[in-house]
Amino acid sequence: MAPYGYINNASTRNIDIDPVKAKIVKLAFKEFGEGKHTLSSLSGRLFELGAVGRTGRPLCVAVLAQMMRQKAYMGIITRKGESYEGNFDPIVSLSDFEAVQKRLKSKAKPRKVKKGHNFPFVGLLTCGKCGAAITAQYAHGHGGTYVYYRCTKRLGPCSQKYIGSNALIEQLKGRLEKIALKDEWAKYMLDEVTKWEKEEKSGGKEFAQNLEMKIVEVDKKLNMLVDEYLEGNIEKEIYLKKKDELVKTKTDLNKKRSDFGRKGNNWIEPMREWIKEANRAGNAALLNDFIAIKSFVKRNGTNRRLWGRKVGWDWNSDFKFLAELKEKLGEEIAKLAPEGREQKTKFLESCFMSG
Numbered sequence: 001m002a003p004y005g006y007i008n009n010a011s012t013r014n015i016d017i018d019p020v021k022a023k024i025v026k027l028a029f030k031e032f033g034e035g036k037h038t039l040s041s042l043s044g045r046l047f048e049l050g051a052v053g054r055t056g057r058p059l060c061v062a063v064l065a066q067m068m069r070q071k072a073y074m075g076i077i078t079r080k081g082e083s084y085e086g087n088f089d090p091i092v093s094l095s096d097f098e099a100v101q102k103r104l105k106s107k108a109k110p111r112k113v114k115k116g117h118n119f120p121f122v123g124l125l126t127c128g129k130c131g132a133a134i135t136a137q138y139a140h141g142h143g144g145t146y147v148y149y150r151c152t153k154r155l156g157p158c159s160q161k162y163i164g165s166n167a168l169i170e171q172l173k174g175r176l177e178k179i180a181l182k183d184e185w186a187k188y189m190l191d192e193v194t195k196w197e198k199e200e201k202s203g204g205k206e207f208a209q210n211l212e213m214k215i216v217e218v219d220k221k222l223n224m225l226v227d228e229y230l231e232g233n234i235e236k237e238i239y240l241k242k243k244d245e246l247v248k249t250k251t252d253l254n255k256k257r258s259d260f261g262r263k264g265n266n267w268i269e270p271m272r273e274w275i276k277e278a279n280r281a282g283n284a285a286l287l288n289d290f291i292a293i294k295s296f297v298k299r300n301g302t303n304r305r306l307w308g309r310k311v312g313w314d315w316n317s318d319f320k321f322l323a324e325l326k327e328k329l330g331e332e333i334a335k336l337a338p339e340g341r342e343q344k345t346k347f348l349e350s351c352f353m354s355g
């Protein structure tokens with residue numbers, strides 16, 4: 001039987017990774033290893049993400065504890081007390097696995113237990129009409145209990161209508177998917193950035209070495225010039241003129257050297273973070289991870305509002321650029337002949353969560 005996160009593959013008689021469940025497992029190890037949860041609060045967190053036991057209820061603590069000890073997640077199988085490398089892909093890194101084992105053994109209380117509440121998006125939006133905060137409440141009816149979000153009307157009367165929780169979630173996810181980079185594409189881009197970084201480093205090294213050589217050369221020439229002058233081989237006037245030229249060259253070279261040292265390649269890390277962030281957006285939407293969705297939107301969106309049952313915000317510049325680029329590409333593609341259009345659309349879909 002495949003552990004949670006994997007699926008049995010009847011044709012290969014092996015197990016394959018289940019892309020969504022594997023992400024949930026990864027997140028469980030990461031957050032538990034960081035000490036954010038007790039087993040019981042982790043169970044609640046995973047339930048929100050859709051991980052349930054056979055009865056459809058949250059995973060019980062004993063099952064969860066057993067799950068978090070499965071070496072299979074590192075790609076290891078155990079037979080008769082001995083460990084072997086399995087021929088399937090691991091889901092969890094060695095360091096994350098070890099962090100979890102440490103937590104399971106220690107009696108230390110988690111640093112902060114996230115309280116599960118059912119209004120995850122309170123505090124995210126304000127009313128687009130009157131500017132008051134958006135709050136949430138339960139409603140009973142149609143044989144169930146529902147959550148809906150509405151204007152608090154704290155700033156005076158407001159005509160804005162409520163929005164159901166599910167409709168709100170769909171809109172939030174829809175907007176995130178528009179700028180989300182898929183795993184494969186994010187990995188490809190990060191690999192490219194690493195390549196650029198290496199190229200720039202080696203190019204920079206050559207450049208710096210070249211400068212050093214030129215400076216040494218100028219020094220040599222200066223020394224020779226002084227010797228010649230002292231030996232009376234050249235006139236004072238020529239000596240002074242030549243010396244001024246060389247000193248000026250040397251000053252220029254020194255300035256170039258210090259400019260170069262200061263500049264560095266400080267665009268690399270922001271670029272990396274941007275790619276990872278765009279990838280996070282996709283994972284948050286894919287997993288229905290409301291906490292992650294909310295924090296992503298808070299980090300990257302301003303003027304977050306609800307108006308006429310529509311969610312909106314202004315992306316910060318990085319994501320504004322991405323959203324605009326995608327829209328533009330979409331428009332260009334729409335103008336193409338059908339054959340070209342299909343191919344390019346596929347490419348766009350392969351990069352982003354939604355085409």
Ligand SMILES: [Zn+2]
Nearest residue numbers: 127130151158
């Ligand atoms: Zn309002």
